[in-house]
Amino acid sequence: MYENFDNELGKSTLALRVVPLPCFTTNNIVEKKVEYNFLKILLNIILLLFIPRLYKIGQSERIKLSSFSRTILYENDDTHDIYDNPAIEAVINFQWQKAKNFFFSLFIRFLVFATCFGLVSWAYLDHSTIINQNFLFILIIVFYYLSIYQLITEVLQLRYRGFKKYFSEIFNISDVISTVFALTIMTIMLKNYQFSDGFESVNEINNGLIVAISFSIFLVWIELILYLRLISVIGIYIYHFIIVFKKILPFFIFMIIVVFAFAHTMVVLLKDPANIRTNDSTYSGVATNSLTNETFNIKLKSDFDPKSDDNPFTSFSKAIMAAYFWTSNIWVQRDRFDFWAVDLYTFIASIFLVFVLQNMLIAFMSGVYESVTATSRLILLRHQANFIADYEALHHIHLWSPEPEPKHIYYYSQTKTIEEWYNVRKDGPGLIYKDIEEKFIGKHVFKEKDYDKFSILECNDDNNIKKRIENFKNIGNEMNDNIEYLIKRFKSKNLIEEIEEINDMKIDLKAKVEKLYHKLEKLEKYEIL
Known part of the structure; x- marks a missing residue:
């Protein structure tokens, strides 16, 4: 109000x-x-x-x-x-x-x-x-x-x-x-x-x-x-993670296959780099003795052994990890080896893994995350x-x-x-079980007809049943009077053949009405609806 x-x-x-x-x-x-x-x-x-x-x-x-x-x-x-x-x-x-x-x-x-x-x-x-x-x-x-x-x-x-x-x-x-x-x-x-x-x-x-x-x-x-x-406030984010992980799993598998390919390539190239030069890193500086105030010029040179564990490409398992961390901008092979083939594979890997696949992964995850909120709530x-x-x-x-x-x-x-x-x-898609409904019920459209109001199936008690039967008898009497009226009109026009045909229809229809009337009386007798 x-x-x-x-x-x-x-x-x-x-x-x-x-x-x-x-x-x-x-x-x-x-x-x-x-x-x-x-x-x-x-x-x-x-x-x-x-x-x-x-x-x-x-x-x-x-x-x-x-x-x-x-x-x-x-x-x-x-x-x-x-x-x-x-x-x-x-x-x-x-x-x-x-x-x-x-x-x-x-x-x-x-x-x-x-x-x-x-x-x-x-x-x-x-x-x-x-x-x-x-x-x-x-x-x-x-x-x-x-x-x-x-x-x-x-x-x-x-x-x-x-x-x-x-x-x-x-x-x-x-x-x-x-x-x-x-x-x-x-x-x-x-x-x-x-x-x-x-x-x-x-x-x-x-x-x-x-x-x-x-x-x-x-x-x-x-x-x-x-x-x-x-728990609603926390569980929704767990389902966010599960949905996103399922969506990106095929892409992640593809990315791992690419990493395996580069790792295998680098193992073949650098497992035994006897004729490949290494980049020696040299560090220089000044150190002062705190007791005598004497200064020293110091030069340090890194001791990199390409045949030891310093080289991650001596085994396939370590090579996989090293190739994966290329996505984090860690290029061990480029920093330690001076060889044109190493530079070439590093350049190709930077394009595929960093520039293309990594950005594709970020874009793909962003697109997936936008559509997971409603799905997470349903899960x-x-x-x-x-x-x-x-x-x-x-x-x-x-x-x-x-x-x-x-x-x-x-x-x-x-x-x-x-x-x-x-x-x-x-x-949207419509009813949840629309296919099942159509399979068992069919696509028929049921509309109310004029004669539905006389149906005994709507009855709930004996009085209603008797009332429906009386209505049915009245319909039969009314139909009989209509046929008599048509016969009189046809006689006045001397339509003999039509009158005989209508008489046959009247007799047939009267028999059907009486038969149906007896069935209705049986329904009343045994109280079957």
Whole structure:
């Protein structure tokens, strides 16, 4: 009313809408009625903190899930069209409010797991008592408990989702590898653990173990970053990176092939440069003795051996790295060798790798990044929806009686955003399942006809059925009167043949009307609509 009174205000920026799918998030899983007393609440707290969450249905019982969860589990389209819908996004945001508490409980457990591993590794590499022995022992116990907790959780997910579905997600593989690798390294480190002094008795550490510890810490950090993929403000950038990486991967492979080509060329040319001159770098300067104030003229000459590791092109692996760093303007072969063929290949490489391919990569990444924002949002919604569907199948532990699932979900949205989405979908690819609809329903256009209002299929009770039958009888009587009128007119014009033909039509039509009338009476008798 206020907007209509003041026309300058225009349309409201927010619109209240409802998801047009009643009971969309309601499942058919039977829940036992629970009375929450002090002991029950205490038991639930223990279960929440220390026991992995079990699934209340099996893989073959997914039909009991809500329509929303079954739709999400069935959806496997990489175009993510189903998530490009304000109503579906509203459902996901509504359901995520409950599922995110369980997600954060898993995330905090992994954060404690990573912290324990980092502190124990630090104590092991430092060979000292920087951490109190009792506290170090507690860290080890907590680490092993959380490792077992996470592995049991992954096994339960594998059993519920199935082998193919579980390992088709790269995130599940990362969960298993990071946990198993850290657990293995911790077990190796504990061979040198003493309860009295911790790792103080460790004198020397194998370089291979140091590399393994560093790699395990790297995997833990990667897993920690991947855990953030379900948090909207951070996860969107993780999907930015994944999308851009997938887009530029073919170009990057092509670039690596070019690097391999130049590396192979330089290995053939400079692996044994017996007859190729080298550029000797000479440095000169003045040094002063601070005690006697005596000055010295000093000349330094670099000692470059082309047959040693000073020459990165003595092996193919080092040549690949040297050729790749040409993109960073590091030209070892040009600075050290004085040979026209080296200058020629360096010139060609600077054109291909630096001037052409590197600038193409920058331009290509810029173009890709501009189009990833909307796609990243849809991928985020997809992963949140899959987590919600998985969470729905778990045993839910509450400290008080939960609220029932609503029949309708209401949400606010920006009016401008809704209008833009509607215009895009109206002019875009059309309905999500248009092909399936056309396949099963066909391309027929159903329009209301004059006789539709007399159809008994619209009836809902006995009185309506009788009324429809009476209407049908009236139609038959009216048609019979019309035919009698036509016969009288034709008789007046002596149209004998036409009259006989109409009489035959009348008899035939009357028989059909009576037959249909008997069928209607049977429908009334047996109450079949």
